[in-house]
Amino acid sequence: MKDLLIRTLKHEEVERAPWVPFAGVHAGSLKGYTATEMLTDADKAYESLMEVNRLYRPDGQPVIFDLQIEAECLGCGLVWADDCPPSVSTHPLDGSDEEPAEVPGDDAIPKKTDGRIPYVLDVMKKMKDSVGDTTALYGLICGPFTLASHLRGNNLFTDMYDFEDEVADLFDFTKRVCMQMADYYIEAGMDVIAFVDPLISQISTEHFEQYMSGPYTELMDYVRRRGAFSSFFVCGDATRNVEVMCQTHPDSISIDENVDLKAAYDICQKYNVAIGGNIPLTSVMLLGNQQDNMKCAVDMLDSMPVKKNYILAPGCDMPYATPVENVIGIAQAAQETDAVREMVKNYQAAEVDTSGVVLPEYDKLTKPLVEVFTLDSAQCAACGYMMSAAYAAKDTFGDAIDMVEYKYIYKENVARCVKMGVPNLPSLYINGKLKYKSIIPTKAELDQAIREAIEECKARG
Amino acid sequence: MSEILEEISSLLQKGRAPKVKAAVQQALDQGIPASTILQDGLLAGMDVVGAKFKNNEVFVPEVLVAARAMNKGVEVLRPYLVSDGVEEKGVAVIGTVKGDMHDIGKNLVRMMLEGKGLRVIDLGVDVAPETFVDAARENGAQLVCCSALLTTTMPEMKNVVDAVNASELKGRVKIMVGGAPITQEYADEIGADCYTPDAATAAEAALHLCEQMSA
Numbered sequence: 001m002k003d004l005l006i007r008t009l010k011h012e013e014v015e016r017a018p019w020v021p022f023a024g025v026h027a028g029s030l031k032g033y034t035a036t037e038m039l040t041d042a043d044k045a046y047e048s049l050m051e052v053n054r055l056y057r058p059d060g061q062p063v064i065f066d067l068q069i070e071a072e073c074l075g076c077g078l079v080w081a082d083d084c085p086p087s088v089s090t091h092p093l094d095g096s097d098e099e100p101a102e103v104p105g106d107d108a109i110p111k112k113t114d115g116r117i118p119y120v121l122d123v124m125k126k127m128k129d130s131v132g133d134t135t136a137l138y139g140l141i142c143g144p145f146t147l148a149s150h151l152r153g154n155n156l157f158t159d160m161y162d163f164e165d166e167v168a169d170l171f172d173f174t175k176r177v178c179m180q181m182a183d184y185y186i187e188a189g190m191d192v193i194a195f196v197d198p199l200i201s202q203i204s205t206e207h208f209e210q211y212m213s214g215p216y217t218e219l220m221d222y223v224r225r226r227g228a229f230s231s232f233f234v235c236g237d238a239t240r241n242v243e244v245m246c247q248t249h250p251d252s253i254s255i256d257e258n259v260d261l262k263a264a265y266d267i268c269q270k271y272n273v274a275i276g277g278n279i280p281l282t283s284v285m286l287l288g289n290q291q292d293n294m295k296c297a298v299d300m301l302d303s304m305p306v307k308k309n310y311i312l313a314p315g316c317d318m319p320y321a322t323p324v325e326n327v328i329g330i331a332q333a334a335q336e337t338d339a340v341r342e343m344v345k346n347y348q349a350a351e352v353d354t355s356g357v358v359l360p361e362y363d364k365l366t367k368p369l370v371e372v373f374t375l376d377s378a379q380c381a382a383c384g385y386m387m388s389a390a391y392a393a394k395d396t397f398g399d400a401i402d403m404v405e406y407k408y409i410y411k412e413n414v415a416r417c418v419k420m421g422v423p424n425l426p427s428l429y430i431n432g433k434l435k436y437k438s439i440i441p442t443k444a445e446l447d448q449a450i451r452e453a454i455e456e457c458k459a460r461g
Numbered sequence: 462m463s464e465i466l467e468e469i470s471s472l473l474q475k476g477r478a479p480k481v482k483a484a485v486q487q488a489l490d491q492g493i494p495a496s497t498i499l500q501d502g503l504l505a506g507m508d509v510v511g512a513k514f515k516n517n518e519v520f521v522p523e524v525l526v527a528a529r530a531m532n533k534g535v536e537v538l539r540p541y542l543v544s545d546g547v548e549e550k551g552v553a554v555i556g557t558v559k560g561d562m563h564d565i566g567k568n569l570v571r572m573m574l575e576g577k578g579l580r581v582i583d584l585g586v587d588v589a590p591e592t593f594v595d596a597a598r599e600n601g602a603q604l605v606c607c608s609a610l611l612t613t614t615m616p617e618m619k620n621v622v623d624a625v626n627a628s629e630l631k632g633r634v635k636i637m638v639g640g641a642p643i644t645q646e647y648a649d650e651i652g653a654d655c656y657t658p659d660a661a662t663a664a665e666a667a668l669h670l671c672e673q674m675s676a
Contacts, residue, residue: 079562079587084613087562097529154565157522158529161476202521202565236641240517282612282642319612 019334024065071150073110091153100166128189139185143197201236216248256315276311297333325424362432368453386426473506476526495541507576511661528572551671553604556588558617563610573664590624
């Protein structure tokens with residue numbers, strides 16, 4: 001629900017924390033597209049982001065997560081990859097650390113027609129038209145510090161000591177780039193403008209105050225004047241800088257797992273700033289299982305003293321290969337926290353007693369048995385789609401097949417899942433064999449699989 | 462410790478490169494041996510910076526300017542160190558793995574290693590496994606240090622481990638890994654010899670490994 005996120009950004013108490021999956025290149029993985037395809041082809045990006053919207057039912061959603069868009073327009077060389085966003089490989093303002101960088105003039109500020117900006121705006125328009133009424137959309141902009149480092153390279157860090165005035169001028173330029181990008185994205189209908197500045201975690205509070213407090217305060221004020229909400233994303237251990245970030249008056253900040261969520265939340269409360277985060281990207285989302293993800297999300301939600309000023313979100317851009325079922329589990333935890341808390345409890349019970357579970361004699365079935373294991377198809381979007389696929393097959397094949405749903409919310413079904421070895425939910429089995437997990441089959445695929453199962457049953461006689 | 466050595470350490474910690482250079486010359490003029498200036502002035506100063514970095518008291522820019530100041534001091538000392546026959550404490554090759562262009566963390570580790578008196582061969586970014594092996598062989602390195610920032614490039618570290626193990630260097634060099642997504646579990650899984658969570662600890666571990674290997 002978009003409204004839930006908007007009310008959170010207005011610092012109102014809400015019925016549940018909004019959920020914003022940071023699906024950048026991961027979105028492409030849902031439709032089989034590479035990161036490069038996702039970040040260059042508007043139709044593929046739109047199709048992928050719509051799949052994110054369909055499967056994960058977000059309250060808010062970033063449109064394009066690529067911190068190199070502005071840098072590319074300003075002359076940085078990029079190296080592309082199949083499974084992560086491009087990296088900056090050359091810096092146009094690089095050079096000797098004994099000379100300050102020559103700050104570009106305002107005519108260098110990217111125009112709407114430069115680089116991949118037309119692609120970004122195209123995707124934004126399509127997403128706005130399709131889901132803009134129900135999902136708050138985020139326009140992401142590379143923040144002024146990280147953008148300056150893209151332009152200048154690592155000399156930026158020593159410039160902060162050697163050329164204080166010149167480096168301040170460079171930050172002022174990157175701030176103006178950010179403002180221009182914010183204009184484009186607000187015009188394209190973005191509800192939230194997020195400045196993503198991972199390198200803020202690498203500087204001291206004193207340097208933040210010297211160089212960043214001014215530009216960021218201007219940026220946040222500007223976005224507010226333009227009628228949008230603002231967010232300040234940081235990666236890494238930025239604990240010491242959370243307070244000074246809040247002092248620039250963003251509507252929200254977003255942190256990753258290197259920052260203690262509760263401690264940061266308390267600081268944000270002091271300034272009445274919403275905070276988003278910080279589901280661990282690698283250890284939980286990429287490498288954990290569905291139960292780990294549900295537990296992590298429930299624990300985070302339960303750690304909040306009040307239902308206010310908190311957005312459930314990954315720590316940063318989700319890894320490309322994040323398993324779909326893990327994100328589905330988090331989405332479910334966000335939307336049905338009480339039910340998922342019980343599921344996690346059932347799963348965690350020291351030993352699940354499977355003695356009462358009687359499995360069918362699959363190799364003696366006279367007609368195919370379609371078993372769908374779901375978190376709860378009434379609540380979980382992906383589970384609902386998996387059940388819809390099964391119902392459609394039932395409509396097609398009628399009495400020629402049997403079909404049953406097992407919802408994980410019931411303890412006896414947890415035992416059945418354990419006994420069957422069901423890896424994640426939703427999963428669809430035919431005659432005791434795992435056919436589809438997390439990814440919903442097309443009608444043609446499922447019908448074909450069932451036809452083959454009918455033949456197998458017939459062959460058994 | 463003499464006053465001038467303390468001053469060198471203090472100036473280095475503040476990143477005052479020209480003043481460090483002048484103070485090192487002054488110390489030489491006072492007849493202090495180059496190896497003492499290096500150990501008790503420059504490296505002592507970098508030790509303080511490393512400890513502060515580990516404790517989140519200083520950050521990337523502070524380490525970079527301190528390391529730059531150290532290098533200026535070492536430039537003045539180098540001819541004297543050579544004539545004094547001062548031995549390096551170890552040799553490491555370092556690089557960011559193939560497909561990964563991020564070098565801030567790798568540069569910090571390089572500087573911290575140098576701050577411990579190790580000779581470091583920096584292979585840059587996007588380094589292929591065989592390049593690590595070739596460089597280690599050519600330079601007689603005891604350590605191969607690999608950095609990665611991305612979850613998608615960290616599997617390249619396993620390829621470096623495999624390349625080293627497939628060469629005659631197996632058992633003769635130790636492999637260190639680090640970077641934001643790396644954990645001790647991951648290092649164990651791929652068969653790396655050492656993982657540390659930050660650059661300062663990496664330097665301590667590197668020195669320790671080199672001492673062990675030369676013992």
